[in-house]
Amino acid sequence: MSNTIADEIVHHVKERQPLTIWSVLGNEYFLYCVSFISFLLIWHFIAAAGLLGLATPEATIKEMIRLMSVKLAGKNLFGHIWASSRRILIGFAIGAATGLPLGLFMALNRYVNAIVKPVFDLFKPMPPIAWISISILWFGIGEPSKVFIIVIGSFVPCVLNAYAGIRIIDPELYDVIRVLGGNRRQEIFYVSFPAALPALFAGIQISMSVAWTCVLAAELVSSRSGLGWIIIRGMKLTKPELVLGGMAVIAIVAWIFSAATSGIEKLLCPWKRGIKEL
Amino acid sequence: MGASPDRRVKIQVKNLTKRFGDLLVLNNISFDVADGEFISIVGPTGCGKTTFLNTLTKLIPATEGSILIDGKEADPKTHNLAFVFQEPTCLPWRTVRDNVAFGMEVKGFPKDKLEERLEYILKLVGLSDCANLYPNQISASMVQRVAVARAFAVEPDLLLMDEPYGQLDVKLRYYLEDELIRLWETLKATVIFVTHNIEEAVYVAERILVLSNKPTTIKAEVHVDLPRPRSLVDPKFIEIRKKVTELIRWW
Ligand SMILES: Nc1ncnc2c1ncn2[C@@H]1O[C@H](COP(=O)(O)OP(=O)(O)OP(=O)(O)O)[C@@H](O)[C@H]1O
Numbered sequence A: 001m002s003n004t005i006a007d008e009i010v011h012h013v014k015e016r017q018p019l020t021i022w023s024v025l026g027n028e029y030f031l032y033c034v035s036f037i038s039f040l041l042i043w044h045f046i047a048a049a050g051l052l053g054l055a056t057p058e059a060t061i062k063e064m065i066r067l068m069s070v071k072l073a074g075k076n077l078f079g080h081i082w083a084s085s086r087r088i089l090i091g092f093a094i095g096a097a098t099g100l101p102l103g104l105f106m107a108l109n110r111y112v113n114a115i116v117k118p119v120f121d122l123f124k125p126m127p128p129i130a131w132i133s134i135s136i137l138w139f140g141i142g143e144p145s146k147v148f149i150i151v152i153g154s155f156v157p158c159v160l161n162a163y164a165g166i167r168i169i170d171p172e173l174y175d176v177i178r179v180l181g182g183n184r185r186q187e188i189f190y191v192s193f194p195a196a197l198p199a200l201f202a203g204i205q206i207s208m209s210v211a212w213t214c215v216l217a218a219e220l221v222s223s224r225s226g227l228g229w230i231i232i233r234g235m236k237l238t239k240p241e242l243v244l245g246g247m248a249v250i251a252i253v254a255w256i257f258s259a260a261t262s263g264i265e266k267l268l269c270p271w272k273r274g275i276k277e278l
Numbered sequence B: 001m002g003a004s005p006d007r008r009v010k011i012q013v014k015n016l017t018k019r020f021g022d023l024l025v026l027n028n029i030s031f032d033v034a035d036g037e038f039i040s041i042v043g044p045t046g047c048g049k050t051t052f053l054n055t056l057t058k059l060i061p062a063t064e065g066s067i068l069i070d071g072k073e074a075d076p077k078t079h080n081l082a083f084v085f086q087e088p089t090c091l092p093w094r095t096v097r098d099n100v101a102f103g104m105e106v107k108g109f110p111k112d113k114l115e116e117r118l119e120y121i122l123k124l125v126g127l128s129d130c131a132n133l134y135p136n137q138i139s140a141s142m143v144q145r146v147a148v149a150r151a152f153a154v155e156p157d158l159l160l161m162d163e164p165y166g167q168l169d170v171k172l173r174y175y176l177e178d179e180l181i182r183l184w185e186t187l188k189a190t191v192i193f194v195t196h197n198i199e200e201a202v203y204v205a206e207r208i209l210v211l212s213n214k215p216t217t218i219k220a221e222v223h224v225d226l227p228r229p230r231s232l233v234d235p236k237f238i239e240i241r242k243k244v245t246e247l248i249r250w251w
């Protein structure tokens, strides 16, 4: 039997654009560079004019390079980056490892939901930083109290997104497995979990950024290490290049965390990639 | 309304009634389907064709009456069913290949049989070349082909199709209609095929049930005893097609 009709298939052919001055100027990567360089230039001129009490980008970068070798409170720059990152990783890991399963359970089982939801809703709107005093009261001023804030901060978005991820699943997807005779366990493993995966990653992303807010708040309050502490240090010594450097490093490290999460998401949710990226 | 007496009854629909609140959709419908029979159901939009298939597969409960398959209450867990939905439904996180394999996985096909059958079915419906793409990367008609392939793959003894080829172009539709008949002849499956297309109904079915407007009853049944392969221009074919069209005009 010949399959000629069935073998017909849509081909995706990407059209090549000729290289012109407009295609270069309109290229998004080119525009990224334009945007970034303009930002540095504006910053430079404001700082060089002595406005707003800023340090120039050069001074800031130099200061950060200096800190790579010179120790501040017993740690060089990488030591401080690690101090903050470690708190985040531990706190986030605990928050996600409890929050994601709890959210999934709440969405999949109405008894769990009925028991947990009222209490959760009560605590949900409370900013995690409101826990700082209690946390210090319970855990002292050491590492555990900082990690605790981060656990609280990353727990909430994980619960919310895991819950929503299950609840927004198109009911027709369950019909597909039901008519095939799938049982409840198969429904959960073949449909609920994979369908909710992108939402879990959305929760993880939000948790990460909340975790950064929390770690900075904790370090500003009481700490001898970490990027938040570098900023406080710069403030106390009136060294704007230290403050700005601390901020820039936070931005970079937080971006790396977020990019790493996106990378893992792309690996685990390949269907979310467009044709372009395949 | 019975099937031919010399064949074993596969499905018995007894006094089936379905209401959505005050809306009476299926009004006391009864009919039998013989084992291995190919039935087409035609009826006006909104008369309850999809609702009927959904009650048959237990996706929604019937208000009154019962549906028996092989003498037992219809249930996807005990009967080997496959359903091609009116809206193409693919699992977005599975590639075309894994979507087609999905039914076989759920039903616990042994690995080697699954692989072998998967390759065969992919080739049959012409999806081999895009087996590794995701549903959001293929066209709507291809998505529907995936749904058809997934249903064929599980070797169902009852295949339900809800306007499966409505979205496909004519050429592919003819091809898949022939494929469906071939599959039906080799698998000896019982098929209930819902369609709007009268020509399609006459081409594929042994018996056509014509439904009325809501509240829905079976208005007529038409036996199509033409030899296969059928020809669309055979005078007998045209005569039956006209007869069904006539019945439908009376809606
Ligand atoms: N879940 C529901 N709740 C209330 N009414 C419903 C529901 N599902 C279907 N209906 C109504 O039942 C009637 C039959 O719908 P159904 O989808 O079965 O029609 P259909 O014959 O499949 O139509 P079509 O040819 O357009 O696919 C319609 O009037 C519809 O509005």
Ligand SMILES: [Mg+2]
Residues within 6 Å of the ligand: B049, B050, B051, B086, B162
């Ligand atoms: Mg319908």
